[in-house]
Amino acid sequence: MTTPSAVPEAVHRRRWAILGVLMLSLLIVVLDNSILNVAIKTISTPAPTGLGATQSELEWAINAYTLVFAGLLFSAGLLGDRLGRKKVLLGGLVVFGAGSALAAFASSPNELIGFRAVMGLGAAFVMPATLAVLMNVFERDEQPKAIGIWAGGVGLAIAIGPITGGALLDHFWWGSVFLVNVPIVLLALALMVWLVPDFRDPDPGRIDPVGVALSVVGLVLLVYGIIRGGELADFTDVTVLGTIAAGLAVLAGFVVFEKRSDHPSIDVTYFKDKVFSAAIAAITLVFFALMGVTFFAVFYTQSVRGYSPLETGVLMLPLALAQLVFAPRARLVVDRFGNRATTTGGMVLIAAMLGAFATLEADTPIWILEVVFFLMGTGMAHIMTPVSVVIMQSLPREKAGSASALSNTFRQVGGALGIAVLGSVLSAAYRTGIEDELGAVPAGARHAAGESIEATLAVADRLGPTAAPLVDSANGAFLHAMHVTAVCGAGVAVLGALVVAAFLPGRQREAPATERAHGGEETAEAVTQGGGAS
Incomplete structure (x- = not known):
């Protein structure tokens, strides 16, 4: 029996153009974080070059965005269900653009942290709405392909971000990495008003x-x-x-x-489904590991190896290109081997590459780092596409905003905790390794000098030529701290591999998620009664 189309014909005809506009909106959100990854060293440099942000302030500049983003995603998804996803998208882009402009002219680390929180507020309304609209404009049989292309757009943003950020920092001040968002936001707003239709849930839940x-x-x-x-x-x-x-x-x-609650933000009973929970756990753990690694990789390439921001952006290109190439094709691997084998293989590959970071030294041939980045991106692509399909097809079409919010919330929470935990491991291990070498530093400056490699190098610059041994000690302490942190990240990725190997369906069991979405009336009813899990 042929299922009647749920997508209006006029919308169906321009679905690929709509996907392009949605990817542009997504590009802005992801681009900002990937640009910031290259800029964190510059922002940590004392004024006038940067803001003189400490490592903890850098972590908060990243996490102020991700925590607001993660905390508001469910409410944003619910408002999209209630008010219309196009309206929410437009409003989110306006707030994100305003926050970007303010962040560009921040005069202190605390101001930057505050304006990054505003950007997170806007992004919370953009990210879930893009995937929700996608689920509304594509028929079910085309959704995995469209999600694969959407995920490839993440790879494109990750590819463009570091190079764009590096080029901007080579020619302009640090704030340019935020100001560049504004013209992209204006273009996305114009195209969205013209092309994207509006959708809403006929039975939305209540705000919590x-x-x-x-x-x-x-x-x-x-x-x-x-x-x-x-x-x-x-x-x-x-x-x-x-x-x-x-x-x-x-x-x-x-x-x-x-x-x-009779109208919860998250219907926690939904996590009784082991397949769904395993898919969410995979996203959380992989972003925990990867965001922490990205944080210290920039200091390795710029502080230890001496590469410029632009060169660092080019060095990170293989990570993004692998995602761009393999994310749209990962569904073919899933068709052949199943979700369990594909995702487990991706997690094992990421664990191995995180372990490889523990072998890098100051004179390691740079092509080895390039191979590590490429294989990390490959593993990422073979995790994100299959688990995104499992999550999005676990809820009926009208609850697409809820499924998208679930996926993105746990991605952001995983990333925020990864930066916090692995960043703190890095900071603690570095301080332990450098504190005995700070004898030449004035007593009042020793605590600040020991917080990060950039803080130590800033002090060394002020001490002049006599500080050469301190620079060598800082590099050695950082490499040891990076090795410890990489091993911790690899352990988290191994845990993720065990979870998905145990609970995701294999090739013979790929149908359950689809069956639940098409025929699982109990699931749909539970979600509706729970306020749409938004």
Whole structure:
């Protein structure tokens, strides 16, 4: 029996042009983070070149964006379901563009952190709406292909970002990496008004302000405690343990509240589905590992190896190109080998490449780093496409915003925790390795000098030629800290591989997610009763 089309013919005819506009909107959100990855060293440089941000302030500049983004995604998905996804997309782009312009002219690290939070607010309304509209304009049999192209757009943004950021930093001031978003936002707004239709859920859920507040407060406390522990190089400090414990307690309260609410932000009972939970876990763990690695890779290439921001952007190109090439084709591998084998293989490959980072030294041939980046991108492509399809097809079409919000929330949470945890491991290991070498540094400056390699090198610049041994010690301490951090990241990726190997369906079991979406009335009913899991 042929299923009647759920997509209006006029929309169906221009679906690929609509996909292009959605990818442009997605490009802005991802581009900003990939540009920032190259710029963090420049921003950490003292004024007038940068803002003199410490490593903990850099972590907050990244995580202020991701935490606001993650905390508001469900409410954004729900508002898209209720008000219309096109309206939410347009509003999110306007806020993101305004935040970008403000961030470009920030005069202190704290201002930058605040304006990055504004950008996260806008991005929270952009990201889920792009995937939700995609699910509305493509028929079900074309959705995996469209999602693959959408995921390839992420790779394109990651490819363009570092090179664009490097080129801007070679010719302009650090704020240009944010100001470049503004003209792209204006172009996306014009094309969206012209091409993209509006969709909404005929039966949207209610907003859950208490749940949103609990999730944001819990995550901020948890991340603050982790970053503070790295800054002090002491995770047994009472304030560190107290803040982490408070964050975990608030998050536990969030879960209890959501289970009892008649309109939860997240229908936590949905995670009883092992396949769905495994797919979410895969996204969370892979971004935990990769975001932490990206954070220290920039300091390795620029601070230890001496490459410029533009050269660093070029060096990171294989990571992005591999995603761009393989993400749209990953569905073919899934068709042949199944979700379990494809995703497990991707996680194992990423774990191996993270382990390879633990072998890099100051004089390692640079082509080895290029191979590592390319294989990491390959593994990433064979994780994101299959798990995105599993997640998006777990909910009916009218709940596409909810599925997208789930996927992106846990991606952002994983990335934020990865930067916080692995960044703190890096910071603590570096301080331990460098503190005995800071004897020539004035006593009042030793704590700040030991926080990061950039802080140490800034002090060495002021000390002049006599500081050459300190520079060598800083490089050695950083390499040791990077090796420790890479091994931790590899361990997280191995955990992800075990989870997906145990719970994702194999080739013979690829149908359940589709069957649940087409015929799983209980699932659809549970989602509707739970406020759309938005």
